[in-house]
Amino acid sequence: MADLKDVKKVVLAYSGGLDTSIILKWLQSELRAEVVTFTADLGQGDELEPARKKAEMMGAKSVYVEDLREEFIRDFVFPMFRANALYEGVYLLGTSIARPLISKRLVEIAAEEGADAIAHGATGKGNDQVRFELSAYALNPDIRVIAPWRDWTLKSRTDLIEFAEKHQIPIPKDKRGEAPFSVDANMLHSSSEGKVLEDPAEEPPEDVYQRTLSPEAAPDEATIVEIEFEKGDPVALNGKSMSPATLFQALNDYGRDNGIGRIDLVENRFVGMKSRGVYETPGGTILIAAHRAIESITLDRGAAHLKDELMPRYAELIYNGFWFSPEREMLQAAIDHSQADVEGRVRLKLYKGNVIVIGRESKKSLYSDALVTFEDDRGAYDQKDAAGFIRLNALRLRTLAARKRG
Amino acid sequence: MADLKDVKKVVLAYSGGLDTSIILKWLQSELRAEVVTFTADLGQGDELEPARKKAEMMGAKSVYVEDLREEFIRDFVFPMFRANALYEGVYLLGTSIARPLISKRLVEIAAEEGADAIAHGATGKGNDQVRFELSAYALNPDIRVIAPWRDWTLKSRTDLIEFAEKHQIPIPKDKRGEAPFSVDANMLHSSSEGKVLEDPAEEPPEDVYQRTLSPEAAPDEATIVEIEFEKGDPVALNGKSMSPATLFQALNDYGRDNGIGRIDLVENRFVGMKSRGVYETPGGTILIAAHRAIESITLDRGAAHLKDELMPRYAELIYNGFWFSPEREMLQAAIDHSQADVEGRVRLKLYKGNVIVIGRESKKSLYSDALVTFEDDRGAYDQKDAAGFIRLNALRLRTLAARKRG
Amino acid sequence: MADLKDVKKVVLAYSGGLDTSIILKWLQSELRAEVVTFTADLGQGDELEPARKKAEMMGAKSVYVEDLREEFIRDFVFPMFRANALYEGVYLLGTSIARPLISKRLVEIAAEEGADAIAHGATGKGNDQVRFELSAYALNPDIRVIAPWRDWTLKSRTDLIEFAEKHQIPIPKDKRGEAPFSVDANMLHSSSEGKVLEDPAEEPPEDVYQRTLSPEAAPDEATIVEIEFEKGDPVALNGKSMSPATLFQALNDYGRDNGIGRIDLVENRFVGMKSRGVYETPGGTILIAAHRAIESITLDRGAAHLKDELMPRYAELIYNGFWFSPEREMLQAAIDHSQADVEGRVRLKLYKGNVIVIGRESKKSLYSDALVTFEDDRGAYDQKDAAGFIRLNALRLRTLAARKRG
């Protein structure tokens, strides 16, 4: 920790909760550093004013509380959904995509405040430390990053509680004992990990779920929604134009009510181990289905297949924390280029966990009745062309087969 | 058609239905060729004896009727599921994967029978002609392939009916008029296309669905199943070992009852246009979820991510008809190599269209409590390692950031 | 050919040579169509005025002769070199990249002239027909393309000569017999194929080579050149700013004199067979080495490796004729994004077939003495970080090894 001794001013990603409050105090007491707190509203659903007051009360030098919901959805979530990004086939990257934005503001505030370091509350075992720090270094090569969970000597819950008591940090009753699992949340998703979830052979208890009804508890009647897209992004819901965050929140509400977006997975962390998580992404689960549907009629096959091939890499980059990297930006340039004509309307039926596409239409549709019909197509397609198409595609296979026969 | 004049003996993929019966007669009457029929049971659910009798009655030179269900599931479906193959993000390739097996038998029977051609009933607009013919050419470079739909002069339903009547081919009542849609089926899936489905803005009518209850009609109680895997393939269901086709049929039954596996999509055909299909893949939809779940604990990250990156190409190859190609075989070699330790049990909850993983366990699990726990891990993982890991991953990003700053 | 009967006016890609002169006459006499000729200077080294006069003399309705060298190098060759594109590891795509530009002008001229078709002189066995036609269709979906080599009844050289004589088309002496090989050329390369080159076991005769000295005949003294880049494109040679085509021509001259850029290969055509070609790409061979060298100090690893992974697909797209496709444009968007800081100077030694990089420097260099030195680096890099980096990278491998040991 010797190398932290000369830190004078730190911008801390501060939630207002017990852990980051302890960090705040630790930075003040152990490093003798001034602390600036930064609390972002990314739609996690917590109230922010208590965090502001607590930070002020604990002697934060400056207190930043910001509503970043629109920026989060518009500049991070929507670009990612243009790619249909899924990590390991199932995870919609809800935690991963929030970290770069938080780091960006930490680094910007550090510059404004003349701070020489930033700090975060992620542990040394997870992906979030990597995402915070790679983002920060990519934006300011000289920034110092303090990750107290890797550095301090507090080893157990008991140590933490003792430290809190010693420093008069208020401890909510339910935080005295071990939490049964650990939660992260933003507008895109809630994730739960650890403790009762550590055995992947065991079904998660129902009380793990934070923001969705279970499919069983959802209504017996389906809900129909219509999403309108422009340039690959949703712009209106049921015919009503909305800002990105407003629209996304409405999708979340629909998803929650209809039991949509729960997954229970074992994923591979960038730091090398497997972990088990339970995620809820109600609006995102609706959105990815709708986006694929509007692409299905407006995106050319060549573009669509290239996107599908690039997607796993793109998702991996975001998962691993490389949002601010040249290769993610290159892939984004390719993806965004493909979205120019991805526009139109998708109708979906939401029913007890299911997202069912029931209609898509677009002025930019590439779907052609005339081409595809079993009926007379009046010359749109000459079936005899298929013979030549097949024969030339087969030519190399026939050459191989002739060799095999010898 | 001049080039078909010298055809003497043809092996026809014969379903027993009206269309392939007309082809049978057309080959006999127009080409003056002997016809051998081949009817395969791939689990499509039709009875085969009527096809045999009809072929015999129509003067087929030889009649082959074969139950290929085990071979189909074991040597085609399961290898494909090892790859988690999805075409365009959603289609489980139910039609695509059946064609190579049919072609293989057509080519083999042609050799046994001394036939100089094979024939199929696929149209000139679809993918199936390509799949049949590429497979056939890859197995016998000199085989001739007759695709009457591309070659004959029958242009409309009326022409067909007239031809049938003229040749005393019995016409089922419901075939006189236009079918409201066209169906293909095998053990893996049913597909419906055309006519009432041609407008992708319109929801498919309920009567399109052949082999699944709707989620709404499915039971209000969830069903729990447990699938056991060895080397990436399912080998037992609810603790009972089963042959591939038996197991797969049981999954189909579970899927059907629980409203699982319907999709309504617009896809990009290899021949260049978009088409709309409604597919039902009840057992396959359960299987892919289960396979991903068992992989999630037994497959290394490097292997898993490589598989995810290769998958879209692999799926495209199968969709386009290149099952019997060196590149599909190369990818299969890579995929199969990864499956050596993919074994264990997955428990799933099936409920009104949902396939929910609720547990996975394996003697070959790579998941480690000790590594991942938030608790004391007794030295399994040194959090300080993460600092170096991050700093070296960040090094190039910091160098870039320093350049940007100038 | 029935479907060509109503063609009224055709724009023909016209070289002035015997074959396209025969096509010109054939279009006039057999199709009774008006013919507009288009002759482009792409740096092939032929004089254009004779082509103009010949077209006029043969009754072309309009005659277009255009110098497209700058556009060719700037908008086609340079973008492709940003990708370091190599087809099958060796071919610099010299013929492939010229076709889209020619098609673009054919389609534009057809629009200006009110022509209803375009025509080209490529045969039915090669890639060029595909490239011409895919480009044309991508720019005008209704354009008709006439490819006389696929359509006419002239089957042999003798037929052609007879047709020419019958129509008073002057026949150069050396064209009466069979040419010993067939040549295509533009500023990027010359290619030779066919006849004496058809046996890939035989070394090409020296007289196949058109635009390069052999390494043996090249000077015994090396030549040093310095190329300056901006945004990935060469902008100056030996300190002197030049236009794209001027610079490229100068590189060609250097390459020719130093025996650079010959390759003898067997390649896989898009239409399905292997063919043997002898290509000379003197300037291009220098340029790709220089471009990789300037990238080596200015391009981040993430960007560089992504480019390397995308390159084979990009090259294949150009080879197959998909320049004007969404997927090529998507890849170009990604590649171009990476080139913003690819600037600086590369020094090369050219010697008897060798292109040897001997220096590269850039204000945007990412190479850092301080980081890499074996000497004391004053804290730029902490070697202890490597331990954590390795341990976390090893974690999954150790988990696997533990499982293997059981």
Added chain:
Amino acid sequence: MADLKDVKKVVLAYSGGLDTSIILKWLQSELRAEVVTFTADLGQGDELEPARKKAEMMGAKSVYVEDLREEFIRDFVFPMFRANALYEGVYLLGTSIARPLISKRLVEIAAEEGADAIAHGATGKGNDQVRFELSAYALNPDIRVIAPWRDWTLKSRTDLIEFAEKHQIPIPKDKRGEAPFSVDANMLHSSSEGKVLEDPAEEPPEDVYQRTLSPEAAPDEATIVEIEFEKGDPVALNGKSMSPATLFQALNDYGRDNGIGRIDLVENRFVGMKSRGVYETPGGTILIAAHRAIESITLDRGAAHLKDELMPRYAELIYNGFWFSPEREMLQAAIDHSQADVEGRVRLKLYKGNVIVIGRESKKSLYSDALVTFEDDRGAYDQKDAAGFIRLNALRLRTLAARKRG
């Protein structure tokens, strides 16, 4: 270093040079550990007996000296060349591919000797530490790895010399001062890095090159060689069957004499910085050209293009040290599958740095005169097929163009 205190017995990768001799002594004196030395002959060209004697003299507990040249070429170099592996377009991975074999033997010897650790002499800035350690961990998850350059307190050349003098380690005269550059060598290549090479704008001095004549100094007469392949590996040279290492050494000799295989590059290290290296790979440069040439006539296009797309990833894995990883093995399985029919003979002309393919032939050739000829092909290929092939390939592009036109 506390965590090394309990190490009792170490297997050291020992070259016999000054640096690893200092490490040997340091392990004995500072860690109080028994040291077993392992010296491998990978064809680096050093004599091994002096290393044995020196190790014995310095009190090594056991001394292993092994000739691994055949295993190195057969099981590591040849499999890699099947992939045509090039890192960043130019580097033949000469250093990278040797490390896994050394680690494998270190781990095996540690097991035989009951040692609890292995040690290597790679620094904390390079890739070799990563390659050694990832390989070791992949083979024994519990092995401990000691990398003294990261751990000890010797900071400068002076410190080292002092330590050597204090411990009576003989110091060769030329090692007292700073070496002008640092060298690594094995049968595949020599690399030189550091010091006089640290400025990438400066041409390397001629004395950097260890194992090749310069092109200028090479003979004025070309040398012709013929290499025969089976299953993708070279098996005979100029008609004479040879063992892998014998054959490779002969290629090295040909390459050295003809000035072949020098490259001067700036590469991106896995640990995050760029470094400049000068590599000589005489035999490897010949082999990769020959291998591509035999593939060009025996490998199907689908296989060849898939290999080209997978190659950059494969090369990156080897470069980064992941030889013993599931994903490298998966790619190897795919690559090896493709090589079954890669056999035949390639003739090459070697001349002053050039490797020129002048002929290839194979009983398994897929090249067909009949298909490709401009002459009458007697029906092998119907040019009219190309029309349908193009029209269906164009269909989606025409649909796009129609949309663009609106």
